[in-house]
Amino acid sequence: MAIKYVPEPFRIKSVEPLKMLTREERESKIREARYNLFNLRGEDCYIDLLTDSGTNAMSQEQWAGIMRGDEAYAGASSYFKLIEAAGDIFKYGFFQPVHQGRAGEKVLFPILLGPGKFAISNMFFDTTRAHVELAGARAIDCVIEEAKDPSRRIPFKGNMDIEKLERTITERGPENIGLVVMTVTNNSAGGQPVSMKNIKETAEVCRRYQLPFSIDAARFAENAFFIRRDEPGYSTKSIKEIVGEMFSHADMFTMSAKKDAIVNMGGLIGIKDAENPIVLKVKANCISFEGFTSYGGLAGRDLEALAIGLYEGIDLDQLSYRIGQVEYLAAKLDDAGVAYQSPVGGHGVFVDAAAMFPHIPYNEYPGQVLGVELYKEAGIRTSEIGSYMLGNDPDTKKQLKADFEFSRLAIPRRVYTQAHFDIMAEAIIAVKGRAASIKRGYRVIWEPPILRHFQAHLEPIE
Numbered sequence: 001m002a003i004k005y006v007p008e009p010f011r012i013k014s015v016e017p018l019k020m021l022t023r024e025e026r027e028s029k030i031r032e033a034r035y036n037l038f039n040l041r042g043e044d045c046y047i048d049l050l051t052d053s054g055t056n057a058m059s060q061e062q063w064a065g066i067m068r069g070d071e072a073y074a075g076a077s078s079y080f081k082l083i084e085a086a087g088d089i090f091k092y093g094f095f096q097p098v099h100q101g102r103a104g105e106k107v108l109f110p111i112l113l114g115p116g117k118f119a120i121s122n123m124f125f126d127t128t129r130a131h132v133e134l135a136g137a138r139a140i141d142c143v144i145e146e147a148k149d150p151s152r153r154i155p156f157k158g159n160m161d162i163e164k165l166e167r168t169i170t171e172r173g174p175e176n177i178g179l180v181v182m183t184v185t186n187n188s189a190g191g192q193p194v195s196m197k198n199i200k201e202t203a204e205v206c207r208r209y210q211l212p213f214s215i216d217a218a219r220f221a222e223n224a225f226f227i228r229r230d231e232p233g234y235s236t237k238s239i240k241e242i243v244g245e246m247f248s249h250a251d252m253f254t255m256s257a258k259k260d261a262i263v264n265m266g267g268l269i270g271i272k273d274a275e276n277p278i279v280l281k282v283k284a285n286c287i288s289f290e291g292f293t294s295y296g297g298l299a300g301r302d303l304e305a306l307a308i309g310l311y312e313g314i315d316l317d318q319l320s321y322r323i324g325q326v327e328y329l330a331a332k333l334d335d336a337g338v339a340y341q342s343p344v345g346g347h348g349v350f351v352d353a354a355a356m357f358p359h360i361p362y363n364e365y366p367g368q369v370l371g372v373e374l375y376k377e378a379g380i381r382t383s384e385i386g387s388y389m390l391g392n393d394p395d396t397k398k399q400l401k402a403d404f405e406f407s408r409l410a411i412p413r414r415v416y417t418q419a420h421f422d423i424m425a426e427a428i429i430a431v432k433g434r435a436a437s438i439k440r441g442y443r444v445i446w447e448p449p450i451l452r453h454f455q456a457h458l459e460p461i462e
């Protein structure tokens, strides 16, 4: 059923011209990139949906903030502006800026995790999983079973399975659990939101077993939008009030600010209780890895843009427009019978490549097959979220089988227009039309030991 495109709550002041390659040129570019979409040049992508991370368009206020950025090494006014904004929105006692989300993970996780320890999440994102493993611990996902069925349309499909969480804690021993992480929205499950009720129940379990409870807060505002729209009792609350309530249930958070805080670079750690002894350790790790505590790997101008972006990210009109774009694309796919993780989540459409290519097994990476075809078809760059990204078992080194085989179209904020969305839908439908003629997938011919999908080389299986 066609739905109306939510009009942009802004007009365009500065433009970035796009290059149009021919199909033959794109085929040669992807071959040269060893069929790894990360190896393509950005300028060779007509619509770049690799990620919504750091690819957002900043506002005139943020660009003006860039000029106001205070570059003092210690105690810059831009730092205090950020701390004030974060305190106002999240109501925590301590904040540490870092250069991006994974820097926050690198600073925080080794304080709470080590060999023999486990970290539990609704679903770890690839970098959070990697930092759990780099700290010597093991990561366990406890997402609800319904999340694993892309055709199952239920709200809050990103939720933690509370029973499984508690069972995992008792089976592994509470003393061996270093951290519980709630990822909002649940990126790896398709940007699916987590309900306030589920956040609260997870917090209660953590309190019962005295476990630290952290939020992976990359898409905190989109999650709050879904709570406001779909959870009883929240429709008259502001996004800011809902965010305040979400974070009140946790002890700490790590945030990639490159998503909902609408900046091109930045991250944040928050600790609720400024007296918590881990604050000192966070500061010490930050000084070693990121830089002095009042800049944390960022320029003063980045801190300034982030302080402004935190407020723009929780603007209801901005969120309605953004999530409206994703729903517009999803509705077109519904009309064409293309399966995706449904209902559609916050930051993109996760097309079910396993359903489009049922004859291609997980270890030939159907999500990568669709990604390469979309690039050839229309110059659209996506990312694979499936067995290729999941990689090998850290102990047995064998290829793991992911719960999903997705091609993710992640939508940058305030960047693409309705016509771009129409092109995305047309390209996906065209690839679906010729899916049966694509017989085989890809094999990995070179891979690094960790986070292989960023760098690996692939070749088509003939």
Ligand SMILES: Cc1ncc(COP(=O)(O)O)c(C=O)c1O
Pocket (backbone or CB within 6 Å): 053, 100, 101, 102, 103, 125, 127, 128, 183, 187, 216, 218, 255, 256, 257, 258, 266, 267
């Ligand atoms: C849920 C989630 N957590 C953490 C990260 C890592 O953030 P960054 O890319 O800023 O290091 C991402 C990035 O995509 C993410 O989606």
